Amino acid sequence: MTSTAERGFAGALAALFLVLFEGDARPQVSPASDGQEDSYRITVNVDLVVLNATVRYRKGGFASDLREQDFEVYEDGVRQSIRLFRHEDVPVTVGLVVDHSGSMRRKLTEVIAAARTFVQSSHPEDRMFVVNFNERVTLGLPDATPFTNRSDLLEAAISNTPALGMTALYDAIVEAQKRLHAATTEKKVLIVISDGGDNASAHSLAEVLKMAGQSSALVYTIGIFDEEDPDRNPEMLRRLARATGGEAYIPGPFDGLAAICERIAREIRHQYTLGYVSSTAAQPGAYRAIRVTARAPGKGNLAVRNRSGYIAGDVSRPVKNEGAK
DSSP, X not given: OOOGGGOEEEEETTTEEEEEOOOOSSOEEOOOOSSGGGGGOEEOSSOEEEEEEEEEETTSSBOOOOOGGGEEXXXXXEEEOXXXXXXXXXXXXXXXXXXXXXXXXXXXXXXXXXXXXXXXHSOTTOEEEEEEESSSEEESSOTTOSOBXXXXXXHHHHHTSOOOSOOOHHHHHHXXXXXXXXXXXXXXXXXXXXXXXXXXXXXXXXXXXXXXXXXXXXXXXXXXXXXXXXXXXXXXXXXXXXXXXXXXXXXXXXXXXXXXXXXXXXXXXXXXXXXXXXXXXXXXXXXXXXXXXXXXXXXXXXXXXXXXXXXXXXXXXXOOOOSOO
């Protein structure tokens, strides 16, 4: 685990990550300082495992009025004491990771329209950025504008990169995770739009999944590909989303990309934030499985989706580039 001076905030591989700040032993909301997002930062001086949970009725629809006592959290089968509970629509940092390989050429117009819908459905103070990739990874926004919530700037950030060449998906996700790590909002999300294939990255899928296990970021994936596309890998998209507590969407021929992005935006705004301090010590690198249940009188059957677990250890250490996959 990390040293006392480095400790802080976390959430991990199916719902969590350990981020590190200092403060009282009780979770507190820090007062606003230079940026608006600072007023949403939580500080603790213990290793708090934090996860974002989506709770739906079995027939659909968000269960939006649950209380802390309606939840139970288990780590490796052992029930944990909930130390943090929040259900608020707070600003988030969102990274849009967009495939610009040659196979995406005919689909970028729809992707741009979907990005516009996502912005319109999101919290007005969300901070967003764009990572474009083909065989190279590039940042879509100008250096002077690292984040924005303006749909016109995000549309330009996507459209200004041509769709050609091969696919460095893993490198793009690693770059996006690094940018999220530097963001100061409490909640962080990636939306990956790709066919799931990779034929040009220096990083491997194992590195991507490890980084996801050491990050609090939810990852939503949208698989866009033709059935004859030899590089498609929908299982990779499902695996990444499932590990982080997000969801994978594989649109059919009549599913609109804009509708999917609107659904993701609404879900982000309806989630619960839960936190606990593990009752057992873990060796760095050990995987801890997470299970969350919710039940309340008169609510019927509730389905909870969150991270399936996390990797214990120092999340501040960047992923090493160990060469080609």
